[in-house]
Amino acid sequence: MANRFLARVAATLLAFLPATGAAFAQDGAIDSVSVRFAVLGDAEPKPCALFPGVEAAVRDVNALAETGQIDFVLGVGDLAHKGTEIQYENVTPALQSLTRPFYPIMGNEEHGDTVERYLEFAGQWNPDVTEVSYTLEAGPLTLVMASPDFSRQFNDESIDWILEQVRGAAPRPVFLVVHAAQMGVYPDSPDKGVENPRFLEIVAEPNLAAVISGDLHMDMDRVVHSRQIEHVHYLHIPGLERTKVPDETSHTPMFRVFTVFDSGEVQVDTFETGNPESLARHEYRFSLLQ
Template sequence: MNIFTYTRTCSIAALLAIASPLVNADIAAHAEPVLSFAVLGDAEPKPLAEFPHLARSVDHVNALAAVQPMDFVVGVGDIAHKGTLVQYDNATKELERLDLPFYPIMGNEEHGSSVARFLHYANLWNAGKVHIADARYVVEQEQVALVFASPDHGRDFDNSGVDWIAEQIFRLHPKPVFLVVHGAQAGAFPENAEKGITNTTFEKITRMDNLAAVISGDLHMDMDRVDHSKRIDDVHYLHIPALERTKIPDESNHTAMFRVVSLYNNGEVVVDTFESGSGNSPLERHDYRFSLHR
């Protein structure tokens, strides 16, 4: 059968002192969480290789993980500006402090160097917790699978890269899939509609029956001034804001944030957004929810 026949029609010390498990009351009353993971966005600071917001986010994620179930952390690429050693080295001082396994992909910045350099540092970041053997891989859970797809070049895919993604999603059917890519397809976020995956074959992936969500960064969007989470057809698109710099719609305001995705045993998904280092309560204005059941 052809792959595409399945198509659809405060301080961290203070934080630890006050932290308590996060509860979405209306969901928790009827369901139990079965999977939860944090997602960190682009870092790539410039002109200096300094990572204050990444450091604060690592502390914050560790604090949350100490008081509520959390399984791992995801990275959507562009940690090291131009893939330089000084950027990788300085980011490593922070990321190796994560208490949870860290599953990163490459972005266009990492392609400023080599895949081998990225894999070397990805495993330093994990400090033995998991081994990242390739720039593309799958993490399969009981209820859902995550397909991690680093771009082939820049932020884009060759046909071979698109085929690899499609093969994984097809193989996992009917299990729902969260696809982690550096940038979503061009046009998904009209705030910068020309930037993203331009390979038109990628559109076939977005019509595959069990693709539930696309998780991406790249655009450095200000969460308070853009449409950062949306449904297009039957796929949910989740933007992960950049940690060190905001660029869209402009650079006038930067608030470092990360997101936490939680799946419940009734198929409901809750996406919470936290301001880095600012307490254990998610920002209600950025709450996004959807169901894996159709």
């Protein structure tokens, strides 16, 4: 299957685990951080290939990393509008300035040009990224990084590949990182998402804990951005350069940070660029043990 081979990156991530970071569990015991990572959302600015939101988010992530709070950074696709070379070139300096490893996937915008062009630039952001879809082992988690085959869609072969990774990771919990979740997940944009009905086979797997996605460019203050459907938690990553849902009247660049504790508790924090404190109104918590 072209550009759909397993690329497993494990040992290198362990070197970036923080030496500090803890919270108090409900019984009063210290609950140490197992792994913490940031996730950057869509960019694809237009009409000009300028990336102030991405640049600001990178500065903030690097500042968090200086305190030992970030192990690596994920990207959910749609960095380069229509996959044009000028967009790739202009976003690259910011992504290369990240002080923690950056692991991206493709979005529908990257499919505006070739997979080869995407991989050329992804290799400049992180030489370890040599395939469009791959898995990462991070603390207690397996992260399945799944790029779409076209637009935001998956064909059956890719559904089979994702299922193989999720089932092969069991009993480890899996976070699936995709550009778009299945249609209907987010009530503010229910008609946009993965259309292949077999995606439901993936979310039915008992060890799939979360689906992390972007694509919709939702305004975190005016939409449902984090929710649980059956046993799976769906977390939206907002766009850094443009907001589309529910409309384009207001845009605030934000990114999210996932903290997994030794107890299995997961905390998802949202940061507005330029603000070192997370936004309490957007905090979301769940347990890997449920």
